[in-house]
Amino acid sequence: MKDEPKILAFLCNWCSYAGADLAGTSRIQYPTNIRVIRVPCSGRVNPQFIVKALHDGLDGVWISGCHIGDCHYQTGNYYARRRFYVIKNLLEYVGVEPERVQFSWVSASEGKKFAEVARVVTEKVKKAGRAKRLAKKR
Amino acid sequence: MFEKLRETARELLSKGEVECVLGFAEGTLPMFYTPYLARKPEEAEKLVYGPFAAPNIATYLRKLKGKKAAVIVRGCESRTINLLISEKQLNRDDVKIIGVPCVGALDRKRILKDYGGEIREARIEGEKVIVKGDNGEKAYVLEEYISPSCRSCLYPEAIDPDIKIEGPSRDGEKADFSDIERIEKMSPAEKWEFFEKELSKCIRCYACREICPMCYCDSCFVDSNRPVWVEPGFDYSDILSFHLIKMYHMAGRCVDCGACERACPLGIRLSFLTRKLTKDMKEAYNFVSGLSPEEKPALGVFSPDDREDFIL
Ligand code: SF4
Ligand code: SF4
Ligand code: SF4
Numbered sequence: 001m002k003d004e005p006k007i008l009a010f011l012c013n014w015c016s017y018a019g020a021d022l023a024g025t026s027r028i029q030y031p032t033n034i035r036v037i038r039v040p041c042s043g044r045v046n047p048q049f050i051v052k053a054l055h056d057g058l059d060g061v062w063i064s065g066c067h068i069g070d071c072h073y074q075t076g077n078y079y080a081r082r083r084f085y086v087i088k089n090l091l092e093y094v095g096v097e098p099e100r101v102q103f104s105w106v107s108a109s110e111g112k113k114f115a116e117v118a119r120v121v122t123e124k125v126k127k128a129g130r131a132k133r134l135a136k137k138r
Numbered sequence: 139m140f141e142k143l144r145e146t147a148r149e150l151l152s153k154g155e156v157e158c159v160l161g162f163a164e165g166t167l168p169m170f171y172t173p174y175l176a177r178k179p180e181e182a183e184k185l186v187y188g189p190f191a192a193p194n195i196a197t198y199l200r201k202l203k204g205k206k207a208a209v210i211v212r213g214c215e216s217r218t219i220n221l222l223i224s225e226k227q228l229n230r231d232d233v234k235i236i237g238v239p240c241v242g243a244l245d246r247k248r249i250l251k252d253y254g255g256e257i258r259e260a261r262i263e264g265e266k267v268i269v270k271g272d273n274g275e276k277a278y279v280l281e282e283y284i285s286p287s288c289r290s291c292l293y294p295e296a297i298d299p300d301i302k303i304e305g306p307s308r309d310g311e312k313a314d315f316s317d318i319e320r321i322e323k324m325s326p327a328e329k330w331e332f333f334e335k336e337l338s339k340c341i342r343c344y345a346c347r348e349i350c351p352m353c354y355c356d357s358c359f360v361d362s363n364r365p366v367w368v369e370p371g372f373d374y375s376d377i378l379s380f381h382l383i384k385m386y387h388m389a390g391r392c393v394d395c396g397a398c399e400r401a402c403p404l405g406i407r408l409s410f411l412t413r414k415l416t417k418d419m420k421e422a423y424n425f426v427s428g429l430s431p432e433e434k435p436a437l438g439v440f441s442p443d444d445r446e447d448f449i450l
Binding site for chain 1: 321322326327328329330331332333334359365367368369373375376378379381382383385386389411414415418419422423436437438440442444445446448449450
């Protein structure tokens with residue numbers, strides 16, 4: 001367990017969180033590395049959360065919201081998409097491994113896709129290894 | 139050389155068109171103009187402009203909100219004013235914009251370093267900076283000592299000034315981002331090493347924040363203790379978190395004036411970050427901060443077909 005990475009997932013209430021729920025009720029297996037925080041919308045995720053999560057020692061951060069056009073609040077994920085692009089680029093530019101921060105769109109009916117993306121994210125974060133760069137040594 | 143500007147300022151003040159004229163004057167240190175507020179017509183005689191002006195004058199303009207003021211600006215400063223108007227920090231009707239030509243701001247710290255001893259006098263002569271001091275008189279080619287941000291400046295001339303003072307300016311077409319491209323091509327490990335070397339010098343004095351015209355929040359995230367975004371101390375993870383979050387706040391708002399870099403007492407090349415931001419916003423969203431006062435900040439708008447090649 002010690003070498004298993006911990007991945008923080010911000011899932012939007014209306015789509016990706018419901019997708020995770022569907023994966024659960026359909027008994028689809030997905031990696032146990034994911035720790036979920038439910039947010040009202042992917043637009044609620046301030047990119048500062050990503051920096052803080054990595055700083056606090058999380059090995060990866062995954063943010064998932066409704067597909068473009070399907071946002072419960074209509075435009076939340078459009079704004080989120082720009083913000084995530086900016087912060088992902090900045091993080092990579094200063095040398096944080098690109099694998100560590102991931103974004104996806106998963107709808108409430110995509111239980112299978114949720115599990116699949118969870119696997120992909122976990123594999124990518126594993127490739128980057130345990131967090132060492134931005135993580136504060138305590 | 140400043141006659142045209144001084145005459146303009148004198149006239150504005152004596153006709154009572156404005157209460158004050160904000161610009162720069164000779165300072166007490168060589169190669170360093172100080173922000174100056176002319177309130178009486180005769181005070182216009184002190185006004186100067188040019189490469190020795192290190193801060194972004196709009197930082198001080200915000201503090202004059204509500205007053206009828208004229209302000210002397212270069213390209214980046216005029217774009218800052220546009221941003222401040224669009225963020226409701228200034229009223230367009232209160233400011234009279236006087237555009238001056240700009241060949242770039244001087245990277246003063248590099249001249250100090252190359253000269254070695256103390257410099258007591260400096261002047262600009264054509265395309266050279268002539269300095270006098272401990273090691274006698276020396277001349278430096280101005281263009282070689284221009285701030286990195288100015289080398290990649292896309293709009294050296296003021297946007298839509300009310301009054302324009304003519305003169306030679308840089309060429310925005312020649313903006314050069316090649317050093318940023320070099321960093322982008324490095325491996326993550328190399329990038330990490332590169333920035334750790336540069337940024338770990340930071341003592342978090344926050345001079346870069348104080349001087350920034352767009353960092354005007356009454357309460358900044360660095361002072362927040364619920365949650366604590368960045369902890370005190372010298373751990374690089376905290377230093378880097380500060381710079382990353384600050385840069386994120388600057389996305390679509392930074393005009394890349396380079397004032398923060400010139401203010402940093404440790405000589406940290408903050409332009410490696412601000413210029414990356416400028417380059418990204420232009421490439422991804424064709425956005426240049428502050429081109430018009432009506433324009434919304436880049437992160438306050440979206441387009442249905444924004445890029446999403448980074449999404450799984
Ligand atoms: S001015 Fe320089 S040393 Fe001070 S906080 Fe900014 S980068 Fe750090
Ligand atoms: S760093 Fe961010 S929070 Fe702090 S003053 Fe600047 S914009 Fe405001
Ligand atoms: S962050 Fe941008 S706008 Fe602010 S001082 Fe630095 S270069 Fe100028």
